[in-house]
Amino acid sequence: MYFEGIILDCITEINENRSISGIFHLLVGKKSIQSVHDARLFQLEQYYGIYPTLRRIDLQAIVSNLQQKKLVDNGSKDGFYQITEKGRRHLIKFKKSPLYAYYRGLLYNGTDVLFFKRLHLLIQTYSNIRMKNTAFIPVVDDVDVAGWVKAFYKKNWSVTASLILYEELHKLLQGLEEKEAEVLVNRLSGYHHYGMSMDQIALNYQLPIHDVNLLTVGIIHQMMYQIHRHKEDYPVLYQLIRENNNNKFITKTANQTYQLLLERYSPETIAKIRKLKLNTVYDHIVEIALYDKEFSIEPFVDTKTRKEIVSVINRCKSYKLKTIKDNCNPYISYFQIRLVLTRL
Amino acid sequence: MNNTSISLEQVLESNFGYKTFRIGQKEIIMDILNGSDVLGILPTGTGKSICYQLPSLLLSGITIVVSPLISLMMDQVKQLKSSGFKDVVAINSFLDFDQKRYIYQTLQDYKLIFVSPEILQQKELFLYLKQQTISLFVIDEAHCISQWGHEFRPDYQKLNKVLEQLGNPPVLALSATATREVQQDIIKSLERPRMVKHIYPMDRENIMLTIQEVEDQDEKLEVLTRYLSNYKVPTLIYFSSKVSCESVALQLSVRLPNQRIAYYHGGMEQMDRISIQQQFMNEQLDVICCTSAFGMGINKNNIRLVFHYHFPGQIESYIQEIGRAGRDGKESLSVLLYCRRDEALPKQLIQSELPQDEDLRRVFRYIQKEADKLTSLDISDIQTLFEISETQWRFILVQLEKHSISLENVLKYDQDRLDRLLMKIQQVRDKRFKLKMSKYHEMLAWLKTENCLRKELYTKFQNDYTVLEHQCCSNCGIALDLFNPEQSNSNPRLAINWEKRLHQLLVGENDETK
Numbered sequence: 001m002y003f004e005g006i007i008l009d010c011i012t013e014i015n016e017n018r019s020i021s022g023i024f025h026l027l028v029g030k031k032s033i034q035s036v037h038d039a040r041l042f043q044l045e046q047y048y049g050i051y052p053t054l055r056r057i058d059l060q061a062i063v064s065n066l067q068q069k070k071l072v073d074n075g076s077k078d079g080f081y082q083i084t085e086k087g088r089r090h091l092i093k094f095k096k097s098p099l100y101a102y103y104r105g106l107l108y109n110g111t112d113v114l115f116f117k118r119l120h121l122l123i124q125t126y127s128n129i130r131m132k133n134t135a136f137i138p139v140v141d142d143v144d145v146a147g148w149v150k151a152f153y154k155k156n157w158s159v160t161a162s163l164i165l166y167e168e169l170h171k172l173l174q175g176l177e178e179k180e181a182e183v184l185v186n187r188l189s190g191y192h193h194y195g196m197s198m199d200q201i202a203l204n205y206q207l208p209i210h211d212v213n214l215l216t217v218g219i220i221h222q223m224m225y226q227i228h229r230h231k232e233d234y235p236v237l238y239q240l241i242r243e244n245n246n247n248k249f250i251t252k253t254a255n256q257t258y259q260l261l262l263e264r265y266s267p268e269t270i271a272k273i274r275k276l277k278l279n280t281v282y283d284h285i286v287e288i289a290l291y292d293k294e295f296s297i298e299p300f301v302d303t304k305t306r307k308e309i310v311s312v313i314n315r316c317k318s319y320k321l322k323t324i325k326d327n328c329n330p331y332i333s334y335f336q337i338r339l340v341l342t343r344l
Numbered sequence: 345m346n347n348t349s350i351s352l353e354q355v356l357e358s359n360f361g362y363k364t365f366r367i368g369q370k371e372i373i374m375d376i377l378n379g380s381d382v383l384g385i386l387p388t389g390t391g392k393s394i395c396y397q398l399p400s401l402l403l404s405g406i407t408i409v410v411s412p413l414i415s416l417m418m419d420q421v422k423q424l425k426s427s428g429f430k431d432v433v434a435i436n437s438f439l440d441f442d443q444k445r446y447i448y449q450t451l452q453d454y455k456l457i458f459v460s461p462e463i464l465q466q467k468e469l470f471l472y473l474k475q476q477t478i479s480l481f482v483i484d485e486a487h488c489i490s491q492w493g494h495e496f497r498p499d500y501q502k503l504n505k506v507l508e509q510l511g512n513p514p515v516l517a518l519s520a521t522a523t524r525e526v527q528q529d530i531i532k533s534l535e536r537p538r539m540v541k542h543i544y545p546m547d548r549e550n551i552m553l554t555i556q557e558v559e560d561q562d563e564k565l566e567v568l569t570r571y572l573s574n575y576k577v578p579t580l581i582y583f584s585s586k587v588s589c590e591s592v593a594l595q596l597s598v599r600l601p602n603q604r605i606a607y608y609h610g611g612m613e614q615m616d617r618i619s620i621q622q623q624f625m626n627e628q629l630d631v632i633c634c635t636s637a638f639g640m641g642i643n644k645n646n647i648r649l650v651f652h653y654h655f656p657g658q659i660e661s662y663i664q665e666i667g668r669a670g671r672d673g674k675e676s677l678s679v680l681l682y683c684r685r686d687e688a689l690p691k692q693l694i695q696s697e698l699p700q701d702e703d704l705r706r707v708f709r710y711i712q713k714e715a716d717k718l719t720s721l722d723i724s725d726i727q728t729l730f731e732i733s734e735t736q737w738r739f740i741l742v743q744l745e746k747h748s749i750s751l752e753n754v755l756k757y758d759q760d761r762l763d764r765l766l767m768k769i770q771q772v773r774d775k776r777f778k779l780k781m782s783k784y785h786e787m788l789a790w791l792k793t794e795n796c797l798r799k800e801l802y803t804k805f806q807n808d809y810t811v812l813e814h815q816c817c818s819n820c821g822i823a824l825d826l827f828n829p830e831q832s833n834s835n836p837r838l839a840i841n842w843e844k845r846l847h848q849l850l851v852g853e854n855d856e857t858k
Contacts, residue, residue: 053613117615120615123849123850126850127849127850130850135418135422137415137418137618137622138618139615139618139619139622140615140618141414141614141615141618146440147440147441150440151440162850162851163850163851165850166846166847166849166850166851169846169850170843170846173842173846178842181842182841182842184842185842185845185846186840186842186845187619188845188846188849189619189622190848190849190850191849192626193626193628193848193849194618194619194622194623194626194628195619196619197606197612197615197616197617197619197620198612198613198616199590199606199607199612199616200606200620203594203597
C-alpha cells in the first residue's frame with residue numbers, strides 16, 4: 001500500500017521523463033548529481049533515499065504488479081510508465097494517510113539511519129543500566145554509534161535519566177498514529193527483552209515487508225522533524241540529531257578533496273596532490289556543492305557567469321548540459337554550468 | 345610429573361570449581377605448560393575454554409585468545425569476571441578510543457586478553473602487544489583458518505604473520521569440528537609442523553540421529569507440524585535457501601499458533617539478525633527457521649530439536665549444526681528430512697558460491713579500465729556493480745590478495761600478468777568446485793547408508809566412536825515415545841500496547857522473564 005503509493009506518486013510526477021531506473025536511484029538515494037537533481041526537478045525531494053536497501057528486482061516486480069492491476073500503463077518506451085485514472089484514485093487514497101506527509105528524504109538522508117541506530121542503542125543501554133546490568137549484547141553493531149552512546153551516557157548520567165528519556169519519547173510518540181507508535185516501540189530492545197525484527201513486524205501487522213521499511217523511515221523522519229521543531233521540549237532526544245557527522249553524505253574521496261579545499265588549495269593543486277585527473281576533482285566539487293548548501297561556488301563561478309548560465313537555462317527551458325553549453329559564451333565550462341545547476 | 349598433576353587439579357578446583365578434568369583437558373594443558381604448540385579438537389560443550397583459561401593463570405606472561413565473534417568474547421569475559429577471574433579483557437571494536445588507549449597502556453595488568461582477528465591487523469594494538477611477553481597464543485574456532493572449512497575467515501589466514509611479529513609464542517589451536525584435511529590446513533597455515541595433536545571423539549551420545557524420507561515439500565511440512573505439535577522445546581530448522589526458510593516459517597506459524605516461530609538468514613539486516621538470535625537465547629522464541637548463517641557463537645545449551653529441511657552440502661556442516669543440540673548433555677533429537685528431489689540443490693548452491701568465468705573476466709576488465717580511479721571506489725561498489733554474490737566476491741578478493749595484488753597497485757601490472765593471474769584464479773576455483781562436489785557425494789552416500797548412522801558419520805573423522813545400545817539412530821531403531829524433553833510453558837506472543845512496553849523498558853519493574 002505505502003510502497004505502491006510512493007511509486008505511483010513518483011510515476012505521476014516524473015511521467016515519461018525518466019525510466020524506472022530514475023525512480024530506483026531516487027529511492028535508494030544514489031549519490032549522483034543526476035539523482036539529487038531529479039529529486040528537485042520533479043519535486044520528489046521527500047522520497048530521496050528513503051529506501052536504501054531496495055533491490056532493483058523488487059521495484060520491477062512491484063511496478064509489474066501495478067501494471068497488472070491497471071494502475072499504471074506502459075509508456076512509449078520500455079521501462080517508462082504512465083499513471084492511469086485508476087492509479088490516480090489509488091494515489092489520492094495514499095496521499096490521505098498521515099505517513100505521506102512524514103517523508104523528508106533529501107533533508108534527512110543518511111542522518112535518519114544514524115538517529116535510528118542511536119535511539120535503539122541508547123534505549124537498550126538505559127534500560128539495562130537501570131537494572132544494573134552492564135553486560136548485554138548490543139542490537140546495533142556499529143562502532144561509531146556505540147562510541148557515541150557511551151559518550152552520551154557519560155555526559156547525561158543521572159538517576160532520572162531513563163525517566164526523562166521515557167517522558168520525551170512518550171510525548172513524541174503520542175503525536176503519531178497508534179499503529180505507528182506501536183511499530184516503533186515493538187522494535188525496541190531493553191533489559192531482558194529483544195525487540196521485533198522487521199519481518200516479525202510485517203507478520204504481526206500483516207504488512208508487506210517493503211511497507212514496514214517505508215513505514216519505519218517515515219516514522220523516523222516525522223520524529224526528527226518534530227524534535228527539530230520543538231527542540232526545547234526534547235532536550236535529550238535533540239542531542240541524537242544534533243551531533244551527527246554530515247560528511248557521511250558525500251563520498252569518502254570527495255570528502256578528501258573537500259578537506260583540501262578548506263585548506264585553500266586550488267583544484268589544479270588538489271589534482272596534483274591526490275594524483276587525480278582535474279575532471280575528477282571537478283566532479284568532487286560539484287558533489288560537495290550539491291550536498292552542502294553552505295558551500296560557496298563563487299570562487300569557481302563569478303556572478304556574471306552565473307547570471308548568464310541562468311538566463312540560458314530559462315531561455316532554452318532545458319537542464320541538458322549540452323544545450324546549455326551550446327547557447328552560452330564559449331569561455332563558460334561544463335564544470336561551471338554544473339555548479340550553477342546545483343544552486344537552482 | 346605427579347606433583348604437577350596434583351597441583352593442576354587444585355588449581356582447577358580453586359579457580360573454576362570443578363573437581364576433575366574432563367576428557368582431554370589435562371593432556372592439552374600439560375603440553376601447553378611444557379611449551380609445545382598444541383592442536384586440540386574437542387567436541388562442543390566439553391569445556392574447551394578451560395584449556396587456556398587455566399594455563400593463563402600459571403604462565404608468567406599474557407595469554408592472547410583470538411575469537412571470531414564479539415558476542416562469544418563478551419560472554420566469556422562476563423562469565424570469567426563473575427566467577428572472580430578479574431585480569432581479563434576483550435579488545436574489540438565496541439570499545440571507544442579512550443577505553444582502548446587505557447587498555448593498551450595497561451596490557452601488562454591482564455592475564456587473558458580476547459581479541460578479534462580483525463583488530464590484530466591494527467597497527468596500534470600491535471605496537472603495544474610487541475612490548476609484552478606473550479606466553480600463549482590461542483586460536484579459538486581454528487577451523488576458520490581453512491578455506492576448505494565451512495566457516496572460512498580470511499583474517500584467520502593472516503595469523504601466521506601475526507605470530508611471527510609477536511616473536512613466535514607457543515600456539516594452542518582449538519576447534520570442535522575439524523576433519524583431517526582441515527587439521528592439516530591449520531598446521532600448514534600457522535607454519536607449526538611440530539604441533540602436538542590432541543584429537544578427541546566428536547560423537548555426541550545424547551543426540552539421536554534420524555533420517556526421514558519424504559515424498560515432497562508438503563510432506564516435510566506435515567512431519568514438522570506433527571513434531572512441533574508434540575514438542576514445545578527450543579528448536580532449530582535448517583534450510584539451504586532463504587526463500588524456503590521464510591516461507592516455511594510463515595506456514596508453520598499459521599499451523600502452530602502455540603509456537604513462537606521466526607526466521608533468520610544472512611539476507612536480513614544486522615539489527616534484525618541480532619534481535620532474532622537474542623530473542624531465541626532469551627526464550628522469547630521457540631523455533632527458528634534458519635540458514636547456515638545462524639549458529640556460530642550460539643551458546644544456548646537447551647536446544648532439543650534440530651531439523652534439516654534440506655540436507656547440507658557436506659558432512660562437516662551437518663555435524664556442526666546438529667552439535668548445537670543438547671549442549672547441556674540432555675537427550676536431544678536430530679531429524680533430517682530427505683527428499684530425493686533435493687539432490688540437485690547442493691550442486692547449484694556450490695556453483696553459486698564460486699564466481700563464473702564471465703564474472704571473473706568482467707571484474708578483471710573493470711579493474712584494468714578503472715585502475716586510475718580505483719582509489720576513489722569503495723571496494724564493495726564493484727561487488728554491487730556486477731551483482732556478484734558476497735561469497736563469490738570474497739573468493740575473488742582472497743585470491744587477489746593471495747597473489748599480493750591489491751586493488752591500489754594493480755596499475756603496475758601489465759595485461760600479460762593479469763591474464764596469467766586470471767587463469768590461476770580459474771584453476772583454484774575449479775579445484776575448489778571439485779572438492780566441494782566430492783564432499784557433496786560423501787554426504788549423499790551417508791544419507792543412503794543402511795548401516796548405523798553414527799558409525800558411518802563419525803568414523804570419517806576419528807578411529808573410534810561410542811556404540812549406543814539404545815536411542816542411537818533411525819537405522820538402528822529408536823523409540824520416540826521415550827523421548828520426553830522438558831517442555832517450555834511460555835505463552836504465545838501477546839501484542840502489547842506501546843505505552844506499556846515503553847514504560848516497561850525505561851521506567852517500570854521488568855516482568856519480561858516471568
